[in-house]
Amino acid sequence: MSGCIDQKKQIILDGPGNISNYEFEVFLDEWDNKIPANTTTYYILEDKTEVQVVSIVINSSKLEIIPPDSLGGSSNEDPIKNFVLLAEPANETVASSSTFMRLSNSSNVSALNYTLTQEIAQNMKVINLEFEEPVTGFIAYTLNIPGTQSFAFMKPDSEFIRVVLPKGFITGNRIFGIARPDSYDTSFDEEGRQTLLWISSKMGEREEAIQVKYYAESAPMYFFAAIVALLFGVVMVLSRYSRSKKELESVRGIFELEKEYEKKGRRKK
Structure with missing residues (x-):
């Protein structure tokens, strides 16, 4: 990355994380004899304030991570x-797939x-x-x-990029939200979680960022129900207006007849 770069600051972690918190899925490249490939998967948690990232790396010595909330770089949080x-x-x-299966079942970091x-x-x-030597x-x-x-998020340096939405949420409706690029x-x-895949x-070379706008699976149904209720309300209002108009016209007609009778009565006298 070019431009003005601040001095590097080392990050010191308290200790290794909890293996059981993650899903270590052995994603295989089905277009190349079903062997593992460099893959980054984003699991959006249900509270929508954290994302778990699991990367499959093959013969890599460095991984660049750009946090989704990194724009501006002013956050003091870990x-x-x-x-x-x-x-x-x-x-x-x-x-191989057997190597990754073995690693995924490991109980120690x-x-x-x-x-x-x-x-x-x-x-x-x-x-x-950064590692001292390439790792897999x-x-x-x-x-x-x-x-x-x-x-x-910025497109990671992986051949396969996956986003797993929280359970009960989907994307793909142009009214409620879609993924860009497709x-x-x-x-x-x-x-039952919706999973999106990019290769x-x-x-395109200009597609450096990926954005996924998602919504509750029931949102379109509730939206449709609200539209139906609104239309029903409009129909009821128009129907009441039509009835009221007819009643007014009927009263007006009676009033006009009474005036005619009064006029005829005066002429006879």
Whole structure:
């Protein structure tokens, strides 16, 4: 990243995070013999104030993390928390599905040396995770996000990018919210959560950011019910107005007849 860069600040974590907090899914590249590929998955939590990020890294020595709330870089809160590392030196392991399955079932974090530093580049907070040597495995951490139903983030350096929405929320309706750019694939997992997938190599060079506006699954139904109720109310008002108008015309007609009778009565006298 170019531009004015502040001095790097080292991040010291209290200790390893809790492995059981994360979902270590072995996502396979179905377009290339179903082998693991560099993948970043964002799990938006139900309170919509945190996102859990789980990355599959293969032969990587550095990972750049840009928190979704990093614009301006002025937050004093911990930029990253609950850091979990399940990885092995790349020259000592094979990047196969069996390797990642074994790592995903591990009960202990990996004892690999790494450094976490933070800097401000182009008015954005950037966290750099660096290892002494390339590693292969899982990297998981938690980031703070604005408590809204709109999740935006800079495209990570991964071939596959996934966003898992909270249960009971979806996206795709142009009235309530959609994803930009359009996802390559949309599906639902075993828990009924909507999952969106982007493939980095199929995205345009200018598509550097991804935004997902999502909403409650029941929102369109309630919106439709509100529209029906509104239309029903309009029909009732128009119907009452029509009845009142007819009644007024009827009264006016009777009044006019009475006036005619009075006129005829006067003529006879």
